[in-house]
Amino acid sequence: NAGVTQTPKFRILKIGQSMTLQCTQDMNHNYMYWYRQDPGMGLKLIYYSVGAGITDKGEVPNGYNVSRSTTEDFPLRLELAAPSQTSVYFCASSYSGLAGGLDTQYFGPGTRLTVL
Amino acid sequence: AQKITQTQPGMFVQEKEAVTLDCTYDTSDPSYGLFWYKQPSSGEMIFLIYQGSYDQQNATEGRYSLNFQKARKSANLVISASQLGDSAMYFCAMREHMEYGNKLVFGAGTILRVKS
Numbered sequence: 353n354a355g356v357t358q359t360p361k362f363r364i365l366k367i368g369q370s371m372t373l374q375c376t377q378d379m380n381h382n383y384m385y386w387y388r389q390d391p392g393m394g395l396k397l398i399y400y401s402v403g404a405g406i407t408d409k410g411e412v413p414n415g416y417n418v419s420r421s422t423t424e425d426f427p428l429r430l431e432l433a434a435p436s437q438t439s440v441y442f443c444a445s446s447y448s449g450l451a452g453g454l455d456t457q458y459f460g461p462g463t464r465l466t467v468l
Numbered sequence: 469a470q471k472i473t474q475t476q477p478g479m480f481v482q483e484k485e486a487v488t489l490d491c492t493y494d495t496s497d498p499s500y501g502l503f504w505y506k507q508p509s510s511g512e513m514i515f516l517i518y519q520g521s522y523d524q525q526n527a528t529e530g531r532y533s534l535n536f537q538k539a540r541k542s543a544n545l546v547i548s549a550s551q552l553g554d555s556a557m558y559f560c561a562m563r564e565h566m567e568y569g570n571k572l573v574f575g576a577g578t579i580l581r582v583k584s
Contacts, residue, residue: 394574452518459513
């Protein structure tokens with residue numbers, strides 16, 4: 353049981369390049385989330401999904417796109433990378449409505465992205 | 469308006485002593501949940517403890533306990549018998565309703581350093 357996995361762990365992009373951050377969970381969770389964490393700050397929600405085919409915007413969606421074709425996978429796409437997107441990106445999943453205890457968010461190890 | 473406030477950017481504690489990390493929240497929803505996560509220097513997010521708004525007793529998990537004062541809207545994390553491995557960033561988070569489910573709103577975090 354691997355939990356939530358993310359690839360790559362590190363990446364450097366040039367301004368204007370695009371990339372996809374991969375996220376996979378093997379816990380059969382319905383909900384999946386993408387957060388970004390800027391230095392010294394808390395996490396901010398980019399996009400989330402409540403199941404295959406259903407996604408919605410979070411607090412900071414501009415410059416990103418997502419899709420959810422399967423329960424397991426929730427990739428995050430960066431188009432036209434900008435220095436403001438330099439951050440650590442976390443994927444998370446939860447079974448349901450975050451009722452606490454086991455129904456909390458489980459996080460992947462993060463992807464550290466630098467845009468130069 | 470800030471939903472989760474962690475007023476202590478950094479804290480020091482002597483090994484084996486107890487420490488309290490502060491968290492205040494703001495919500496008009498009568499049903500809510502509060503979470504604490506630990507983020508060590510390696511970067512992963514580790515779930516520590518959960519408190520539901522209707523829970524009659526303060527939550528406890530091993531050396532972690534939550535001092536929940538509903539009228540004051542505070543949910544402080546207490547770590548007893550601090551260990552060097554407790555040195556990390558600690559985030560308080562609150563469950564918030566979205567259109568298609570729930571998400572976590574995070575505070576800015578508190579850096580804890582345990583001294584030997």
